[in-house]
Amino acid sequence: MSTRTQIWLAVGFAVLITALTITATVLSKGKTGQDAVSGSTAPALTETDWTRGNKQAKVTLTEYGDFQCPACAQYEPIMQKLESEYGDRVLFGFRNFPLYQVHKYAGISAQAAEAAGLQGKYWEMHDLLYANQSKWSVMGSEKEVTNLFNTYAQQISIDTTRFLADLDAKAVRDKIQSDASAGSTADVNHTPTFFLNNTQIPNPQSYEQFKSVLDAALAATK
Amino acid sequence: MNNLNQSSMPRSPLRNRLHLAIAIFAFLGFADSAYLTADHYFALPLPCSLLHGCDVVLTSAYSMVGPIPLAVFGVAFYLLALFTAIHAYTSAPSRRIDRALFGLTVIGFGMSVIFESIQALIIHAFCQYCALSAVLATFMFIAGLWLVRKQSEARQFDT
Missing domain, CATH: 3.40.30.10 (Glutaredoxin)
Structure with missing residues (x-):
């Protein structure tokens, strides 16, 4: 395999892996909720709300x-x-x-x-x-x-x-x-x-x- | 048989480095745009945060061209620039390819100027992913400029 072919294969592979990693990251973010949540509490709803x-x-x-x-x-x-x-x-x-x-x-x-x-x-x-x-x-x-x-x-x-x-x-x-x-x-x-x-x-x-x-x-x- | 474009272009380490630099910037730009594209299609909008205005930019009317998010065009642009730079790096020296590569970097830089101006003057909010893309496009433009400058110097030397 020529050096040129090897470079093209490496670039193509890097692009593919990057795209897959990003998609997986975004998908897992969507499943788990985007932010860590403190579980803090807010005042209960009242007549003024x-x-x-x-x-x-x-x-x-x-x-x-x-x-x-x-x-x-x-x-x-x-x-x-x-x-x-x-x-x-x-x-x-x-x-x-x-x-x-x-x-x-x-x-x-x-x-x-x-x-x-x-x-x-x-x-x-x-x-x-x-x-x-x-x-x-x-x-x-x-x-x-x-x-x-x-x-x-x-x-x-x-x-x-x-x-x-x-x-x-x-x-x-x-x-x-x-x-x-x-x-x-x-x-x-x-x-x-x-x-x-x-x-x-x-x-x-x-x-x-x-x-x-x-x-x-x-x-x-x- | 070599054509005139190829025969008049000496292969130089600097030109190789510039091609490689453009390829690396383009790859990073691709990753940045791909993240925004994936986020657009697979996740709910980013919650509006106290800390930055990314949500404002990414959900503004200016973030789409018809039904297509701008990030998709970013992916296409950076991939084209990446493949052109790799082609230039792995092929025999060619003025035509270098000029095409420079043309791409001009387009990327010009679009970045427009997008950053829209954020500053119309939307009044900045998105850090868009800023990263603008920085990368600027670096690509500088490398492209250097490339064509070396090309014209080589031409002067030839004549």
């Missing part, structure tokens, strides 16, 4: 999220499907954990959801923000984003004058700060972060994995 599902449920699932986080937006359809399937047995909660350092509109989007919440339409705004994340997150200024959020406020039929005033209200800012502080105390350092019965769990990687986590928790209550 935004919740959906059965308030009497023995199983709770709390999400710490950021409205501008793409991963949170990708989890949103999974969460909505789980809420419709387990809403009678599980209480789902959402707390703000805006990543101001990496997401320019993390703050204003959380404020928009809280401001809509003051008029009883928190979840409607929450869902709209995630559904339209790709539109507002690339906008050039906070003013443009606020104008767009105002159209969402119209869409969910709330008083837009009050909505715009509430965006900057102390109650709204305090609520976001309180959520974020509780998250930091509970070792949240990425979004979304999930707490099952107030204990942090590795992010399930699919709807099926989430289902089995909830099924196991429900079975444990029987």
Whole structure:
């Protein structure tokens, strides 16, 4: 075998091995959950939290999220499907954990959801923000984003004058700060972060994995 | 029979080293792009972290060309550069191959400048895997530039 052939074979082999190793690494990461989880605990859901599902449920699932986080937006359809399937047995909660350092509109989007919440339409705004994340997150200024959020406020039929005033209200800012502080105390350092019965769990990687986590928790209550 | 391109190109240790350097950078670039490609197709999106903005870049509208992630083009580009560099390293010296290799490094460097500018000016977030790719493409471009400079020097010497 000539030297030239040997070099080509070695390069081809190296490329193949590298591709296989990388794929195996990524696949194993997907199976085991991407991060080491501390198993830390978060405060239990209370009346001041935004919740959906059965308030009497023995199983709770709390999400710490950021409205501008793409991963949170990708989890949103999974969460909505789980809420419709387990809403009678599980209480789902959402707390703000805006990543101001990496997401320019993390703050204003959380404020928009809280401001809509003051008029009883928190979840409607929450869902709209995630559904339209790709539109507002690339906008050039906070003013443009606020104008767009105002159209969402119209869409969910709330008083837009009050909505715009509430965006900057102390109650709204305090609520976001309180959520974020509780998250930091509970070792949240990425979004979304999930707490099952107030204990942090590795992010399930699919709807099926989430289902089995909830099924196991429900079975444990029987 | 040797063609003019081949006959006028002396085989030099420096040229061999430059081909090898481009091949090594291209191989590392391939590994980097392959990781991003595998992560795109086989894993859920990276959670948004307090520490960096990688998720912002990799899930932005600029990370895809239609349904294809940019990382796939990265894999194709680095493989092409790797195979061209290995071909240049193992074949008789050829100005045409060296020029093709340099052309590839120019494309890689140009695209890297565009991508880094998009991250800095539009997305306002940086992805460390993309930065690594940009650094490798820059090194490849420098090696390619050196290669064609040596080529023109050799041509002056020939004439």
